[in-house]
Amino acid sequence: MSNSFGKLFKVSTFGESHGPAIGGVIDGCPPGIALDLEAIQKELDRRKPGQSKIVTQRKEPDAVKFHSGIFEGKTTGASIGFVIENTNQKSHDYSHIAKTYRPSHADYTYDKKYEGNRDYRGGGRTSARETANWVVGGAVAKQVIPNIQINAYTSAIGTISVDTPYQELDFNAIETNIARCPDPVKAEEMIDYVSKIKKQGDTVGGVVTCVVQNVSVGLGEPVFNKLHAALGQAMLSINAVKGFEYGSGFEGAAMRGSDHNDIFNSDGSTKSNHSGGIQGGISNGMDIYFKVAFKPVATLIQKQMTIDSEGNEVEMMGKGRHDPCVVPRAIPIVEAMTAMVLADFVMLNNATKF
């Protein structure tokens, strides 16, 4: 009942990692946009498995096919159907989990909720493969709001974190290393650390920072559709996310008002930006920035104790090709969800202008 995201710019998705295909329907895309299909595929390539030594070694082309809504190169305002075929599913890899609940996965909760009806292969609907659909939606959304810049990057992996404020980082450096970290020294440390962790069959979490620039004043809807609440909901929808903070975040909770308040310049901009570009749920024209915490991947290439569906304790070990750390591949996903939220709010904001 909840496979749709967005209010006016809306994507409805389907698909399990081991079915024939995943895909979705993008509804509400404005007409007349000359869609850059290569740009969309490029976003998928940033997310796809097998792109570097620190991510899963599965190889999937993740080629998106559009079925509708585009005519003579432009969007028509009609719903845009798309499909990404699953070309690399290996069902036999998953036989060991047919009746076993992997620790800290959703096997147990899905099995209980859906009364034993569960596609256990590759996590079924809970597979992060689903996020390829979101990247398609987000890549279209980015073209709906071309003036807004969205840059996400890896700001922490394990205990290695970037302390430099985003203003002092070069976003052009993000894609120059496989950690997607714009601080080249930290990037190197992160890559080494993930490589080491991977050899141990272990995994590690991390943090993504996202910065949204050139947003006009007025996006966000009071009182239950605040811009930051929608961004939070979007980020918390991403697999493995455990936390979201924007602007001063949890650190702001320890501050005094006299230090925290953002004093105005005469043009309406502010001298500091603890508000994170959002006041009262509405963008104020300053940079929007937020952090997203990802837990370590639950699938380990180590033996773990767990239980089967009868409650028997069994030993299991992850097989196959898993990410030791999701963060580098999560960067385009964070950006995609952000873009869909913003496109939606631009359209909501337009609705009452006449």
Added chain:
Amino acid sequence: MSNSFGKLFKVSTFGESHGPAIGGVIDGCPPGIALDLEAIQKELDRRKPGQSKIVTQRKEPDAVKFHSGIFEGKTTGASIGFVIENTNQKSHDYSHIAKTYRPSHADYTYDKKYEGNRDYRGGGRTSARETANWVVGGAVAKQVIPNIQINAYTSAIGTISVDTPYQELDFNAIETNIARCPDPVKAEEMIDYVSKIKKQGDTVGGVVTCVVQNVSVGLGEPVFNKLHAALGQAMLSINAVKGFEYGSGFEGAAMRGSDHNDIFNSDGSTKSNHSGGIQGGISNGMDIYFKVAFKPVATLIQKQMTIDSEGNEVEMMGKGRHDPCVVPRAIPIVEAMTAMVLADFVMLNNATKF
């Protein structure tokens, strides 16, 4: 366009702090519930201003009147209309902000978004007074799901934070002090600190921890209505909230999978609970717990520089009776939003059972 919260258990609200009344419509409440109206008023009393020396000294009874949906003491399944009159508005207090944008308030963003149409008195629609409506909705929701226990408490004010895990705290102690902190030593420190801050005309932020117990397995809807994403969206809707994390949260991002995974017991419960009671967006029967970060209140009883609507720099100082710290009064609000989310998910989960 967004003054409604929830999908099946839904509350739609209205009201500014200086209009005649605030209120709302609760839609989707099941029939046959013998509503305890005193319990509802008691929740409002926990939120109301003037209840202690460390909160605003405004006095408002916040008496809720129900207009519909209840007959012979029971809910009928019809929508429940309610109103809380504003008895203590002093419009003259706000004349100094008619054309001035208070730093880190929503004055500027509302003025721009709504093209100069803005009830500047008391923050208008952005006033935290709105949260009284939510407390009514939440108090009704609590009675829809009486088996679920929801306990929120102050876990930090400024840099004073409770390090004891919630399992070792006595929730009965929460209401025994005005900080609403179940650790009596920390509570004392917090109260002293807020008192001091208040004397300086300053404010301070804090953190609320919320624990939800006795939740059955299966609440939450994949993939865009995950239980924790809905909770996050709910919490981020509360005024002054800057961050949300559940389970291991941001700390979990620094961990390894081998430490983070929650190993099952044979009954499906888990030995640890880094998952925070939610796996794959669906409750697993363990305690759900999360933290919510509140920034310091923006209104200071100090001089600050700011601008007016013409862009002139002006000096201003907060007047009247403001909270030096919102956290103690935010406790019932956090609980209320949590209760509405859970009631909604119980109903969504029921929908496919037949």
Added chain:
Amino acid sequence: MSNSFGKLFKVSTFGESHGPAIGGVIDGCPPGIALDLEAIQKELDRRKPGQSKIVTQRKEPDAVKFHSGIFEGKTTGASIGFVIENTNQKSHDYSHIAKTYRPSHADYTYDKKYEGNRDYRGGGRTSARETANWVVGGAVAKQVIPNIQINAYTSAIGTISVDTPYQELDFNAIETNIARCPDPVKAEEMIDYVSKIKKQGDTVGGVVTCVVQNVSVGLGEPVFNKLHAALGQAMLSINAVKGFEYGSGFEGAAMRGSDHNDIFNSDGSTKSNHSGGIQGGISNGMDIYFKVAFKPVATLIQKQMTIDSEGNEVEMMGKGRHDPCVVPRAIPIVEAMTAMVLADFVMLNNATKF
């Protein structure tokens, strides 16, 4: 779960005829509209009971009070809360139906659906009193779209029907008689007929025709939110409505395409208008017109056999002051629902314009 109407311009309502008040929340009203409150009250007066000898003789002022969303005479973009007090409820009138199901009312279905929880006084939530809320919402909506003219009128009562096409009628004549029929000869016949029926303790149905003029091209959303489908859903929401047709309607079903097709003029207007101003679910700039069928009021001042909640056959007779025919009072309701639909579609259409 369904006490809200509209997507962007949305009204959420509450109230039973014998509670203290009815009311609602209007969400999504654009800012900056200088609301004419007298015009709103005037619409309520057109709907209110007791206004003529052919409608119910109940006397209710139906005075609306706005609680929010309006500041210094203009809408602010905030949700607009409103309340209409019930001043004339006489609960003792309804004791005879506490445990008896009136034929062709909703007593039986509500009692079963809500498991015996039912406000039986005056029909509870099913009372046509609820439509006063809609008239408020519609009267605000009319001011959101001031260029669009909406005129509804009585086109049939019983077997007396107006055969003159609407183009040849003078809409200014609608309010000149208590039947609200712009054909003065037919109006007289209708008034006589209803008076006669009323004396017999009987009731009669009728038809309302509604004409919407000066609608721009492009309102309506494919494929499940077609303009005529939304209008149909709106009309079928009104108590006692049994049918809806637009343009050529049921008569069109008997026609040939060569007679039915509307041939274009060079400016995009059409020579005929069997389409009723809507093609493919989208307005084409021609007049929109539709008919709404109302069944006879179910409450008779005659003896009828019925059953009680135990299944015993009992004789009952309506008491009090009921409408012999709802159609004259339904005119402002039809207009109100039409206005809300159109305001919503104007806003939906705006959303993708940027």
Added chain:
Amino acid sequence: MSNSFGKLFKVSTFGESHGPAIGGVIDGCPPGIALDLEAIQKELDRRKPGQSKIVTQRKEPDAVKFHSGIFEGKTTGASIGFVIENTNQKSHDYSHIAKTYRPSHADYTYDKKYEGNRDYRGGGRTSARETANWVVGGAVAKQVIPNIQINAYTSAIGTISVDTPYQELDFNAIETNIARCPDPVKAEEMIDYVSKIKKQGDTVGGVVTCVVQNVSVGLGEPVFNKLHAALGQAMLSINAVKGFEYGSGFEGAAMRGSDHNDIFNSDGSTKSNHSGGIQGGISNGMDIYFKVAFKPVATLIQKQMTIDSEGNEVEMMGKGRHDPCVVPRAIPIVEAMTAMVLADFVMLNNATKF
């Protein structure tokens, strides 16, 4: 923005007749249903073109492929993605309408609404081909509510109409003739008439009657989601529909209350059924029946005057293979939309039962 239908049982669709495929996402289907895929294909075969001499002679297999949501033969509760490939599009057939607006089609309104961005081939998104998606959704819905019987049939074509009440008709006869009319004499007349009309290059409208049996008491949600209003909205979404009435419909508007009221039997059933199985928007356990009016197909194989996008008057003539009357192929579409509405209401009704 409106390519989704339903609240809990929801289908989101895409596709134009001349793109590579149409399809959709079914969200909210309960888990554990052993889907009969042949039954689904059979419904599509009832709708597909080329099935008889009185419908379009286009040949399309309309084979549905499911991509997700079904595992080991059963639904899993996950969203169900499906695709129907377009195998028979002939784009060259449509070159004559690239810049010409066909009378009484949606060419003009789409062109204006979407600012010239329009897939003119085969009507693009407005093609009745879209209804194949609905038939898939409806065929799944039928299996969600297997106890409810839904039978639609042709009750009029042009001026030839079935006067026999549905209770005296044999629904098993519906599929025995190509008119899908259970009255064999009228069926013959209809077939002859459509054949004649077709030879003239003309088209004709008609009426579909739908009867829903074995519905439990209590489906439908007050006040803006009444069962009949949802059915009306569903029917009015179908291409070419001009009117909807249920129970006594427009005829009921001419009746007196003393004739129209449905008197109860002691078991809660009623002696007559002018209510059409719905009272106050909620099913009462009696048969639900309604009529749907379809206008004549707009595409004629005759010369007609029209205009092009520059406003020049031009002569045009339909080409290719069009339906002379949509009604026989509309039968499964009416049933499909009905099934989706009912499945949705069963789930909505379940939500508050606990």
